[in-house]
Amino acid sequence: MDIEEHFFRHEFGRIVATLTRLFGVRNIALAEDVTQDAFCRAMETWKLRGLPKNPSSWLMATARNRALDILRRERTTRVYEPELTRFLESEWTLVPTVEEAFSTHAVKDSQLRMMFSCCHPRLSEDAQIALILHILCGFSVKEIAQAFVSSYAAIEKRITRAKKILAESRNLFDLADADFPSRLTSVLQALYLLFNEGYHGSSPEAALRMELCQEAMLLMNLLIEQPALVSPQAYALAALMYLNAARLPSRLDGAGNLVSFFEQDRSLWNHNLIADGQALLNLSASGTELTKYHIEAAIASMHTSAARSEDTDWNQIVSLYDMLMAIHPSPVIALNRAIAIAQLDGPERGLQAIRAIHDLHRLSSYPFYPAALGELELRMGNYPVAKTQFSAALSLARNPMERNFLQRRIDTCSES
């Protein structure tokens, strides 16, 4: 029997969250050590004995027994989770309290509370995401540094500092706290950025990008499983993730090359994700607030509901981009809007819209800016200009996939 993909990583996050719930957030380092120890035991045993019948229970039981040892031995020398201290002090209540913490429902609750704790207002968005990946998704510092094209030292420093701030909290974030709505906003933003990093990200390593989308969706699922906690904007973000993730399989061809939107094989789309995403989008249509997640999900839904690229309702998409620009102006959104305009009214109008972006300079290192110019010039038949733009984009490209894609566009210009 094979180990399920990323099983160790995901179990790591579940166990660290559970142990932190018991030990208290100030003892998060202890929770991580105990978890690491349980994994070492699993590795040493499984590598010779093979996989146990229920690997997840095996790991949980190992961590639970170790937690009981520590709680008994260090009962008087450590300060544990304030909410639980009195239950951990007596042998009568110790075992049931620990058992309860390892129940399926409690594990999920601890993961959620940890997720909210990681989005501490004193932490930058970058630090929140790094902490979520490290603690809840089981990524090592090295793996996070690879995913974000950052140095090991920079990520290590970010995580160390973030953990210190986290450990200063009195306990894991209480989901019934009065600050819940504002903390939920930060959590959604962090998950949105995590998903986008996977979807459009700058990683030089293609394989990690899909994983980031998957992690963001797993964490999002934890949240939407608890209807009492979910706001319309949370449903909208979930819809956006599902609808975009549905199209991921068509973004790369068999050789791992990026495929242009118009050439993507729509039969590869994941129709289960589309159906779920559409249902989530319907759930998001309540309340009074229209967020960027709602509009971006609606745009994604316009794409997934077109059977062929030529069936796309560009008129509707341009209107949605107009709305998005109104509530959340950004040059990247303006660029996407210009591309939609080019689809609707032709490349010349698209080029005009790009030139009209008022903070264009902020796109100076964004490869898709010259790439978009190149694409529209190519459609106008201005091959030498298009080639120059694609070459500029090539010099900004961030990974081999982008470079291969742009090189093929340059070749098309030369052949035309």
Add this chain to the structure above:
Amino acid sequence: MPASPEEMQKKTTKWMTWLKDLSDKGHVKALGEPLQPNGKVVKGTTKKQVIDGPYAEAKDVVGGYSIIMAKHIEQAVDLSLGCPIFEDGGSVEIRPIGQLD
């Protein structure tokens, strides 16, 4: 720096694959057990001395054993060559049990 969960999973999978392959080819008599790193050494002729393990340099500590079947020790050496332990700088010690043909 401890291994990341993903690295530990890869390593565990490699070991499981190696042992499964040996097993499929009929070379595994017993999968064996990991040995705990702690332990005792007892020695002395009349007065016994009991000391705590480990007994050698940390890198030489025996981490576990498996009982395999081979025609002769050379074949056992061949079978050990695929062991993932070498990737971590470890070694395999091969000791015959009972009769060798």
